[in-house]
Amino acid sequence: MDALDGNAIGGLLIDVFGAEMTAATGTCGACGDTGPVAGLVVYLKAPGTVVRCRICGNVLMVFVKAHGMTCVDLTGMARLDQPGAA
Amino acid sequence: MERTAVRGRLTWQAATVTGLTPETAAVVTITLDPPDWPGHQAGQHLDVRLTAEDGYVAERSYSIASAPGEPLAITVERLEDGEVSPYLTEELRAGDQLELRGPIGGYFVWKPADASPLTLLAGGSGIVPLRAILRDRLRTGSDVPARLLYSARTLPDVIYRDELGQHHDGVAVSYTLTRAQPPGWAGHTGRIDASLLADAAWPATAKPLAYVCGPTSFVETAAAGLVGLGYPPDRVKTERFGATGGH
Numbered sequence: 292m293d294a295l296d297g298n299a300i301g302g303l304l305i306d307v308f309g310a311e312m313t314a315a316t317g318t319c320g321a322c323g324d325t326g327p328v329a330g331l332v333v334y335l336k337a338p339g340t341v342v343r344c345r346i347c348g349n350v351l352m353v354f355v356k357a358h359g360m361t362c363v364d365l366t367g368m369a370r371l372d373q374p375g376a377a
Numbered sequence: 378m379e380r381t382a383v384r385g386r387l388t389w390q391a392a393t394v395t396g397l398t399p400e401t402a403a404v405v406t407i408t409l410d411p412p413d414w415p416g417h418q419a420g421q422h423l424d425v426r427l428t429a430e431d432g433y434v435a436e437r438s439y440s441i442a443s444a445p446g447e448p449l450a451i452t453v454e455r456l457e458d459g460e461v462s463p464y465l466t467e468e469l470r471a472g473d474q475l476e477l478r479g480p481i482g483g484y485f486v487w488k489p490a491d492a493s494p495l496t497l498l499a500g501g502s503g504i505v506p507l508r509a510i511l512r513d514r515l516r517t518g519s520d521v522p523a524r525l526l527y528s529a530r531t532l533p534d535v536i537y538r539d540e541l542g543q544h545h546d547g548v549a550v551s552y553t554l555t556r557a558q559p560p561g562w563a564g565h566t567g568r569i570d571a572s573l574l575a576d577a578a579w580p581a582t583a584k585p586l587a588y589v590c591g592p593t594s595f596v597e598t599a600a601a602g603l604v605g606l607g608y609p610p611d612r613v614k615t616e617r618f619g620a621t622g623g624h
Contacts, residue, residue, distance in 0.1 A: 293593055296617040299438055301481035302424045305387050311483040329484035330615060 297328040300340060302327070303315035303354060307363055310373060321349035328371075380452045381590075389426060390414075391620040395448065397542040400536045403455045404429040405466045408448050411477060417441055420588065422493045423451065424434035427461055428521030435460045440505040440590075440616075441480065444512035445548070452536060454502040472546055474508040485588065485616045489517035493586035493612075496578040497525040498569070503618055504536050515545060522547045526577040528569050528595060530556040535549065543603020551577050569595065581607030 297304075297313050304312035313329040324346040331351060332343040339355035344367075353364040365371070399405055417423075422438045429435075443450040455466040469475065487510045495514075497507045503529055514523060529535045531554055539551050553565035553573060556562035563572055571620075579585035587608055589599045596617045603613050 294617070295593070296615065298422070298485050298616045299482075301422060301434075302387055302438065302478065305481065311481075313485070314483040326610075329483050362445065369386060375598075 294343075295333045295335060297333055297342065299333050299335065300342070300354075303340060303361075307354065307361055308373075312352045312371075312373060315371055315373045317351060317368055317372075319344040319347060319349050319351060320367050320369040322347040323369070325370075379436060387424075387478040389476050389478045392449070392477050394469055394471050394473045394475055395468065396471055400452060403466070403534075404452060404536050405455075406442055406450050406452045407465060407469065407475075408443075408450045409477065409591055411449060411507060413479070414449060415451075416490065417480035419444055419447055419509040420485040421480040421482040422506075423449075423459065423477050423481060425451075425465070425507055426476040426478075426622070427464060430474070434610040437461045438481065441509055444509055444516050446516060448511065452476075452502065452505045452508075475593050485614050487588065487589070488512065489519045491586060492521055494579045494583045495521055495610075496524035496585045497523060498574075498578070498587065498589040498591070498603075498604065499527045499564075500569075500595030500599070500620070501523065501529060501534070502536065503589075503591030503595070503616070506616065508537050510550065510588065511568040513546075514548075515603070520547060522579075523549070524577060524579055525550045526553065526573070527551070528553045528591070530554060532559050532562075568583070569599050569602065571602050571605060573602075574599065575606060578603060578606065585612070587613045588616075590611060591618060 301313045308363055315328045317328050318325045332345050334341045339353055342352035351365050351367040357361045390411050392409040395410050396408035422440050424436055424438050426436045439451040442452040453462050456462045476525045499507050541585050554566050558566055576586055590594050596615050600613050601616050603608055
């Protein structure tokens with residue numbers, strides 16, 4: 292299965308966070324790598340959408356849609372900083 | 378129509394297909410007229426949603442092919458095992474309605490006010506958002522110099538070939554053909570590598586801004602190559618396409 296990147300989930304991230312997040316900065320909770328969400332590794336066809344760290348492979352975000360709701364797991368992410376957000 | 382969209386939300390809307398232009402044997406540009414489009418930036422996407430009669434829904438993200446201010450367009454490559462692209466490239470007709478939402482994306486975007494020289498690297502249909510950047514550059518009268526290196530399998534696979542062949546001051550376009558070359562081909566051959574990048578991209582000393590878009594393997598090689606040439610990683614914007622359609 293081809294891995295994509297965070298650009299591919301720009302719409303999903305707006306659904307969840309209510310804002311553009313591909314340019315947001317994420318920090319991996321395992322290795323500490325920091326970079327734009329657009330650069331993270333994204334698997335769309337896992338059970339749900341799985342986002343991994345490009346350096347260490349740690350699972351950073353999981354999104355599962357069921358019954359009209361999106362369940363979000365962000366436990367692998369140490370920080371998520373939206374540029375310009377107060 | 379009353380504007381009911383909540384700021385910060387994306388709303389699905391039914392756009393009218395106003396035109397279909399074949400680009401290659403497998404690629405079509407679809408021009409769209411959405412009822413409520415807030416405008417976009419070069420490099421952004423939109424999401425397309427198809428709903429089958431049985432209620433099955435398939436969504437795909439496509440790069441916007443047109444510059445801001447032009448009629449909205451996407452360019453779609455037909456993937457043989459695709460769920461969405463065969464419909465878009467073969468079944469869709471002018472006058473049909475297509476459900477979409479957008480614009481989407483804030484990372485892989487180019488702003489005309491940016492004065493940095495542009496290094497644009499495209500693999501296959503990764504040319505689409507880079508074409509939007511070049512059209513935006515032209516429309517806004519930007520004079521930033523741009524170098525585009527476009528990797529395609531064969532010459533007939535090159536999307537926007539006529540458009541890219543037109544001379545524009547400050548834009549240099551080069552090609553590498555990876556699978557087959559026509560007789561007398563004077564361009565590059567083979568997959569992108571360090572020596573090709575050193576030849577086709579701005580040197581790091583020009584303080585360029587790079588946009589790299591294509592299949593994952595292309596993007597990894599090209600982005601690592603630019604960093605090897607001295608580009609700071611945050612000056613290399615990347616976007617990876619899958620083989621699963623759109624992005």
